[in-house]
Amino acid sequence: MNTEKILKETKVIMIATLVVGLVLLVTGICFDLLDIHIIKNNRAIVGLSFIPLSVAFVYYLKLTRIKKSPQSMREILVHENDERLVALKNEADAKAFKITQGALFLAYFGYTLMVPEVIFESVGWWILLVLLFVSFISQGLIHTRVTGKDKSEENEL
Secondary structure, eight states: OOHHHHHHHHHHHHHHHHHHHHHHHHHHHHHHHTTOOSSSOTHHHHHHHHHHHHHHHHHHHHHHHHHHOTTTTHHHHHHHHOHHHHHHHHHHHHHHHHHHHHHHHHHHHHHHHHSGGGTTTOHHHHHHHHHHHHHHHHHHHHHHHHHHHHHHHHHHO
């Protein structure tokens, strides 16, 4: 197990999310102070900044725990990097995506059937349509890309 690689990856993610969070926070505060209204409520930008800042904080805690006591974090690191466990996690993610995609499909059709008179005028209907379309297209694109990589790896062997 390559702990240096894990430490480097953790630092990169922490710094990237910290930068994004700070940019959102400063942007929201500046827009509020200068009374610039790109969106209706500038506090939403400040609120969005808490998501990447929280992720950066969690990765900071992980990094400090790895540095303080690497032996106690060994089980967690093995769990995150073992190929069999990663494959199981990917399978669970795929099933969760299929469930979410089905729920989105049902929400789209339910909205269409419940309010048929405003379906082309409603923003919610168009958002659901675009999300549903993107979910189906992205699934096909990712599948094609993954199977293309698998075939190229088999040809190299």
